[in-house]
Amino acid sequence: MYPIVLELKGKQAVVVGGGTVAFRKIQGLLEAGAFVQVISPEATDEIKSLHAANKVMWKQKKAEPVDYEGAFIIFAATNDPAANQEVVRYAGPSRLVNVVDQPTLGSFTVPAVARRGRLVLSVSTGGASPILAKRIRNDLLAAYPEDYEAYTEFLFYCREKLKKWKASSDKKQKLLHEMLDEQYIRSGEKQQAFIDTLDQKVT
Numbered sequence: 777m778y779p780i781v782l783e784l785k786g787k788q789a790v791v792v793g794g795g796t797v798a799f800r801k802i803q804g805l806l807e808a809g810a811f812v813q814v815i816s817p818e819a820t821d822e823i824k825s826l827h828a829a830n831k832v833m834w835k836q837k838k839a840e841p842v843d844y845e846g847a848f849i850i851f852a853a854t855n856d857p858a859a860n861q862e863v864v865r866y867a868g869p870s871r872l873v874n875v876v877d878q879p880t881l882g883s884f885t886v887p888a889v890a891r892r893g894r895l896v897l898s899v900s901t902g903g904a905s906p907i908l909a910k911r912i913r914n915d916l917l918a919a920y921p922e923d924y925e926a927y928t929e930f931l932f933y934c935r936e937k938l939k940k941w942k943a944s945s946d947k948k949q950k951l952l953h954e955m956l957d958e959q960y961i962r963s964g965e966k967q968q969a970f971i972d973t974l975d976q977k978v979t
């Protein structure tokens with residue numbers, strides 16, 4: 777297994793199937809900014825609402841090979857094992873394919889994810905127990921509370937600024953470590969004070 781973080785903004789994702797599992801995968805895709813097409817003769821009310829709100833495109837039919845053209849990432853999420861196998865066959869060997877009922881047929885599995893802005897914590901149990909993955913995700917959400925959203929935005933701003941600073945790498949390293957001081961996690965005021973000092977140094 778080799779974990780990566782995919783950039784899906786504006787990329788085309790095809791989800792075959794319109795049930796509760798498909799809906800969960802769709803939610804993750806929308807959070808990542810993907811353009812989602814759902815191919816399924818039936819869909820849950822939640823998926824229908826997303827379609828009505830133009831958040832996803834829903835083709836109300838069974839999947840055919842033509843549906844995968846242009847897809848960057850594909851989910852075989854029907855309740856029909858043969859239909860899911862067919863998705864894999866037509867997608868070909870060089871595309872990202874997730875298969876919800878026969879995971880080894882696909883090229884990747886979906887972890888449980890805790891998001892705090894730029895901080896993305898993902899948990900996989902290699903198929904041992906999705907419920908354990910979910911539980912550990914919830915533990916991580918408690919350990920890294922909402923403050924981390926603003927905090928990681930602060931760190932991102934400061935690091936981008938420091939990258940442009942024409943100073944010695946020692947000086948940069950010192951600040952890169954200083955900004956990790958615990959005092960900055962919860963205090964917007966302290967973050968702002970650090971930014972102000974940095975803005976004076978790096979113009």
Ligand SMILES: C[C@@]1(CC(=O)O)c2cc3[nH]c(cc4nc(cc5[nH]c(cc(n2)[C@H]1CCC(=O)O)[C@@](C)(CC(=O)O)[C@@H]5CCC(=O)O)C(CC(=O)O)=C4CCC(=O)O)c(CCC(=O)O)c3CC(=O)O
Pocket residue numbers: 800801804874875876877878879884885886887888889899900901902903904905906907909910
């Ligand atoms: C291999 C993988 C492939 C993939 O889907 O990518 C896979 C496969 C299967 N899941 C099954 C069942 C369940 N899956 C969940 C939940 C989640 N499943 C997710 C991922 C994965 N599931 C991948 C591995 C992840 C890992 O290794 O840790 C999560 C983490 C992410 C997500 O789906 O977004 C999401 C929780 C996060 C959230 O809620 O956010 C629940 C619990 C629930 O629904 O509350 C149950 C019922 C309990 C049980 O069975 O354990 C079955 C049997 C189906 C059947 O019985 O027919 C298979 C098929 C098989 O194992 O062969």
Ligand SMILES: NC(=O)C1=CN([C@@H]2O[C@H](COP(=O)(O)OP(=O)(O)OC[C@H]3O[C@@H](n4cnc5c(N)ncnc54)[C@H](O)[C@@H]3O)[C@@H](O)[C@H]2O)C=CC1
Pocket residue numbers: 792793794795796797798815816817818819820837838839853854855856859875876877906
């Ligand atoms: N990976 C995971 O996280 C989990 C996987 N599963 C597996 O996922 C499968 C799907 O689960 P649910 O979403 O709960 O099922 P569901 O019964 O709610 O939905 C199945 C959907 O597939 C559609 N479908 C059937 N044949 C199709 C075809 N040829 N082309 C396009 N769409 C088609 C149906 O119209 C329906 O919308 C289950 O059979 C189970 O084995 C179940 C729980 C978790």
